[in-house]
Amino acid sequence: MNKLKQKISEKTIERLSIYRRYLKDLQKNGKDRVYSHELAQLVSGTAAQVRRDLMQVGSNGCSSKGYEVSMLIDEIAKLLDCSEKQNIALIGVGNLGRALLGYFSGSRENYDIVALFDNAPDKCGRVICGKRCYSMNQLTEIVKEQKISTAILAVPAEAAEETAQNLIDAGIKAILNFAPRHITTRSRVFIETLDMTKALEKAIYFSRKNT
Amino acid sequence: MNKLKQKISEKTIERLSIYRRYLKDLQKNGKDRVYSHELAQLVSGTAAQVRRDLMQVGSNGCSSKGYEVSMLIDEIAKLLDCSEKQNIALIGVGNLGRALLGYFSGSRENYDIVALFDNAPDKCGRVICGKRCYSMNQLTEIVKEQKISTAILAVPAEAAEETAQNLIDAGIKAILNFAPRHITTRSRVFIETLDMTKALEKAIYFSRKNT
DNA sequence: TTCACGCTGTGTAATATTTCACAATTAAAG
DNA sequence: CTTTAATTGTGAAATATTACACAGCGTGAA
Structure with a gap:
């Protein structure tokens, strides 16, 4: 039934993360069923796309009643989450780093920032927001x-590439990069860059084009 | 020569922003010519893709000498930038908002955060990092x-949708949204969501899939 | 000049992603 | 039980995006 291991696209993974967040809200509000077209609105997509995404997690939709919220959450978790909680490192404890620390701390079930790294002498050795800061x-x-x-990489642009290589050498398997540099590597490490400058310039561009 | 107004894709706009940032670095380092395959590395793409992107800005590459850096920068600016400097508002002056304020302040030529908005009484009325904070x-x-x-939207998730609607009503043309909510609207406003939670969950997922 | 080399610009092919469209299924009403 | 209405799952079409491949040009060397 479940066609094992057809590779799931990055886009689908992203949408699944969004669906799940919304499903948890629904659950909190006591709703226990949901239709594909409701989820579709979330991602500005179509119902068909949602159904395709959910098929890949082994969906269990029921004709005319839609999907069961709690089951969907479980199925998505089975795909996205690892069985044990994931430990995350935050590299660079400047303004942005501290904001990210606050942002990602708290009620996350399946991952947690457990260590900070920064070379500034006034930071390493200290405990910041409950997490210990180490030197690189x-x-x-x-x-x-x-x-x-x-690892979450929040160092200045100039340091990004070298630091990323250090992370890879240390055995990190994925990097969420906030520095405005696209990092290239020949290793199999997954690198996701959240380029805020790029995003803002894009928004400014389209602010004029979408009349 | 310049085929007017074939619509340029979002992906191309993003890459152009990245090319330009790199080109400015090259310029600073005294390099005055660049090949498409050099730019391709930046975006993990191919030389052909870069050339296609550059064609859309009215490229002027020269066989066997590549592109002239300063001319490329000008051409990209002509496309991406508006003639006058763009004024940006930052909505939500919490930890993340303040970090973004620092991040985007400084040596930006074509845009600038000029106003902050926050309803917290201890913030509005004050001047933070040189910018005045107003109430919503x-x-x-x-x-x-x-x-x-x-506008850059850095409010809590619960407030994101309502605040976005206020922004749209106020005449904002584009929103860069940092709240973990995908915002839907029927208006023609451009909304770019930088979903950090989604990005981290994606990174965690692929940390296990990429052997 | 002539040749060889390397790069650009671009038609075409390939791939990835999304949408359409409909048979099958379920629920509910009569 | 039969009918009606709504939704799922999915093949097939459509679209978007990327990669290939090569003609044509500029450069530098002989």
Whole structure:
């Protein structure tokens, strides 16, 4: 029934994350069923697209009653989440880094920032927002010790590439990069860049085109 | 020569922004020519793709010498930038908002954050990082007064949709949304959502899939 | 000049992603 | 039970995006 291991596209993974967040809201509000066209609005997509996405998680929609919210959440979790909680490192504890620390701290079930890294002497050694800050030369050690799989990179642009390489060398498997640099690597590490400058310039461009 | 007004895709606009940032670096370093395959590395793309992108800005590449850096920068600016500097509003002056304010302040030539908005009484009325913070009910007034075209939305998820609607009503033409909510609207306003939670969950997912 | 090389510009092919459209299924009403 | 209305799952079409491949041109060397 479940066609095992057809690779799921990045776009679908992104949408699944969005669906799940909304489904959890629905659950909180006591709604226990949902239709594909309701989810479609969330991503400015079509109902058919939603159904295709959900098929890939082994969907269990019911004709004319839609999908069961709690089951969908479970199915998506089975796909997106690892069985054990994922440990995340935050690299760079400047203004942006601290904001991200606050943003990602709290009620996350399946991942958590467990270590900070920064070379500034006034930061490393300290505990910031409840997390210990280490210097970069402890990276490999801590990554191993805490089984950290993923890093959030919030260092200045000039330091991004070198730092990313250090992360890769330390055994990190994925990087969420906030520095305005697209990082290239020949390794199999997954790098997702959230380029805020690019996004703002794009928004400014289309502010004039969408009359 | 320049085939007027074939619509340029969002993806191309994003890449152009990235090319330009790199080109400015090259210029600073005294390099005055660049090949399409050099730019291709930046976006993990192919040389052909870069050449297609550059064609759309009216490219002027020269066989066997590549593109002239300063001319490319000018051509891209002619496409991406407006003639006058764009005024930006930042909505939500929490931790993330302040970090974004720092991030986007400084040496930007073609846009600038000129006004902050937040309803917290300890913030509105004050000047933060050199920018005045207003309360949300002054929005329409200030947007008109300062000719603000674009807003950066950094409010909590619960407030995102309502605030976005207020922005649209006030005449904003584009929104860069940092709240973890996908905002739907029937208006022609351009909305770009930078969904950090989605991005992190995606990174975590692929940290396990990329062997 | 002539040749060889390397790069651009672009038609065409290939791939990825989304949408359409409809048979099958379920629920509910009569 | 039969009919009606609504929704799912999915093949096939449509669209969007990327990559290939090569003609043509400029450059530099002989």
